[in-house]
Amino acid sequence: MAEDDAIFDPSLKKKKKKKKTAFDIDAALAEGGNETQENNTAADGETKEEDPDDANVDIDLDFTKKKKKKKKQPFTSEDLDAVGGESKDDAGNKVNNQDDGPLDDNFDLEVDFSKTKKRKKKKKDLGELMAAEADEKHEDKENVDENSAVWMGSDRDYTYDELLKRAFEIMRDKNPDMAAGKKQKFVMRPPQVVRIGTKKTSFANFTEICKMLHRQPKHLLDFLLAELGTSGSVDGNSQLIIKGRFQQKQIENVLRRYIKEYVTCHTCRSPDTILQKDTRLFFLQCETCGSRCSVASIKSGFQAVTSKRAAIRAKTA
Amino acid sequence: MSIQNLNTFDPFADASKGADDDVQDGLVHIRIQQRNGRKTLTTVQGLSSDYDLKKIVRACKKEFACNGTVIEHPEYGEVLQLQGDQRENICQWLTKAGLAKPDQLKVHGF
Numbered sequence: 001m002a003e004d005d006a007i008f009d010p011s012l013k014k015k016k017k018k019k020k021t022a023f024d025i026d027a028a029l030a031e032g033g034n035e036t037q038e039n040n041t042a043a044d045g046e047t048k049e050e051d052p053d054d055a056n057v058d059i060d061l062d063f064t065k066k067k068k069k070k071k072k073q074p075f076t077s078e079d080l081d082a083v084g085g086e087s088k089d090d091a092g093n094k095v096n097n098q099d100d101g102p103l104d105d106n107f108d109l110e111v112d113f114s115k116t117k118k119r120k121k122k123k124k125d126l127g128e129l130m131a132a133e134a135d136e137k138h139e140d141k142e143n144v145d146e147n148s149a150v151w152m153g154s155d156r157d158y159t160y161d162e163l164l165k166r167a168f169e170i171m172r173d174k175n176p177d178m179a180a181g182k183k184q185k186f187v188m189r190p191p192q193v194v195r196i197g198t199k200k201t202s203f204a205n206f207t208e209i210c211k212m213l214h215r216q217p218k219h220l221l222d223f224l225l226a227e228l229g230t231s232g233s234v235d236g237n238s239q240l241i242i243k244g245r246f247q248q249k250q251i252e253n254v255l256r257r258y259i260k261e262y263v264t265c266h267t268c269r270s271p272d273t274i275l276q277k278d279t280r281l282f283f284l285q286c287e288t289c290g291s292r293c294s295v296a297s298i299k300s301g302f303q304a305v306t307s308k309r310a311a312i313r314a315k316t317a
Numbered sequence: 318m319s320i321q322n323l324n325t326f327d328p329f330a331d332a333s334k335g336a337d338d339d340v341q342d343g344l345v346h347i348r349i350q351q352r353n354g355r356k357t358l359t360t361v362q363g364l365s366s367d368y369d370l371k372k373i374v375r376a377c378k379k380e381f382a383c384n385g386t387v388i389e390h391p392e393y394g395e396v397l398q399l400q401g402d403q404r405e406n407i408c409q410w411l412t413k414a415g416l417a418k419p420d421q422l423k424v425h426g427f
Contacts, residue, residue, distance in 0.1 A: 227425050229350040244351040250427030301425075302362045302393045306352045 188212065191255060193248040196241065203251060206240035213263050215275060219298075220258060226300040227254045267291040345417050347404050349426035359404055361397035361411075368416060370395045376414075381406045 189212065192204035203224075210217040217234065224242070225232055232242035265273050265286035272287040275295075285292045305312070346362045364370060370387045374397055378385045385399040399407065404424055411417045 228427060229348055229425070246427060253427050301346050301348060302360055302388075302390055302396045304350055304358050304360050304388070304396075304398055306350055306358060 188255075188259075191248060191251045193246060193251050195245065199243065199245070201242045201244060201246045203240035203242060206234065207238040209255070213259065213271075214273075215262065219262070219275065222298045223258050223262070224251075224254055226298050227257070229300070229303060262295055265289060265291060266293050343421070344423045345411065345421055347407055347422060347424045349402055349404055356400075357402045359399045359402060359407060361399070361407055362393050364395070364397065364416065366394060370397060373397065373416070374399075377403070377407065377410065380410060 189205065189209065191206075191209060194202045194204060196202050206220075207217055210220050213220070221232070221234065221240065224240070228242065228244065228246065230242055230244045232240060235241050259271070262275060262282075262284065263273060264271050265284065265288065268286060268289040268291065270286055270288035274285045274287065276283045276285055282295050282297060283292055284295050343365070344363055346360075348360045348362070350358045350360065352358055364373070374385045374387050377383075377397070377399060381399065381401075381403050383400045383403060385397065388396045388398050390396050397407075404426070408419070408422050408424065411422065412419050
């Protein structure tokens with residue numbers, strides 16, 4: 001695994017750079033846009049501080065939108081909000097990536113909440129990554145050759161590291177697809193979160209996201225409501241109405257957690273899974289590696305009284 | 318007289334107690350709830366009943382400069398309730414005080 005990290009490290013660094021530039025552009029745009037943005041960036045600091053907490057949730061979500069769209073559309077307050085979310089996210093990503101370095105082996109499936117334009121860019125990115133990896137590989141090959149030569153010729157015992165390197169090298173030589181396919185991208189669209197009035201929030205593309213994740217809307221709904229500790233329902237336009245004020249970023253966070261727990265396979269991290277209910281328990285069946293494991297049931301737990309007690313008494317009595 | 322072989326012996330008796338007894342077992346759920354406006358409420362569920370929750374809440378109130386209370390719930394036992402978003406504070410505090418390990422803390426909410 002150590003060698004694995006060594007290979008992935010440069011790519012990670014490269015990525016970070018890319019991300020940074022993207023973020024700068026966003027930030028520049030945003031700052032040009034309006035001063036309310038500054039508030040958002042101020043919020044950035046807070047989110048950054050929060051992020052390391054989430055370090056064990058290393059899914060690299062990238063809820064970014066088309067860049068074009070931003071330029072074309074007139075700035076509405078919602079749009080600004082969305083943009084703020086983006087720049088914030090990029091910042092979050094940066095932090096995440098930095099965190100990724102040391103504990104990469106934890107979780108390196110990348111979930112990419114980006115739209116078409118960005119995707120193209122990402123692909124190019126991937127190409128570069130591949131190239132970088134290939135270079136890396138060559139270097140490694142030499143190293144391994146050296147290493148192997150070191151103990152092949154002599155009588156001394158080979159070290160564990162050398163053997164491990166050799167094994168990985170052979171593995172990569174025999175099936176190059178695996179090395180390439182390891183960086184799997186899971187493209188997600190960002191959740192569209194709009195405030196309705198002052199007390200409710202609408203999650204507009206809720207059913208769409210359910211379809212993308214291949215999950216029952218009811219299951220995701222249960223999870224969202226339990227996590228957010230509120231109530232809500234799906235309305236006629238198949239959008240989710242949640243009680244309380246929530247921002248896109250917050251919903252993203254919860255979605256991220258949902259994906260980690262209930263969508264990606266716990267063994268191979270593939271998102272290609274089916275959720276089955278078997279004797280009151282939910283099982284996650286992976287389509288890629290065929291593993292099957294039970295997942296935690298959704299419990300809302302203790303709920304404190306937040307509404308007016310007099311109102312509750314009036315309702316019950 | 319008694320035959321020792323027929324005595325009931327629970328091989329897992331000591332296992333259920335946990336290896337280290339200064340840290341409780343089981344998850345601690347830390348949740349956040351929105352109240353009206355910008356106000357929030359943090360609840361801490363699942364702290365072991367071996368601890369004196371009243372003392373804990375007293376310490377937390379002083380540490381985080383917020384109000385708080387212990388609520389008795391028929392299903393979930395004693396639940397800590399603190400005013401404001403104290404999720405990070407309480408996580409750090411619980412680990413620092415050695416009441417729970419970081420992997421036992423489960424933070425919910427946005």
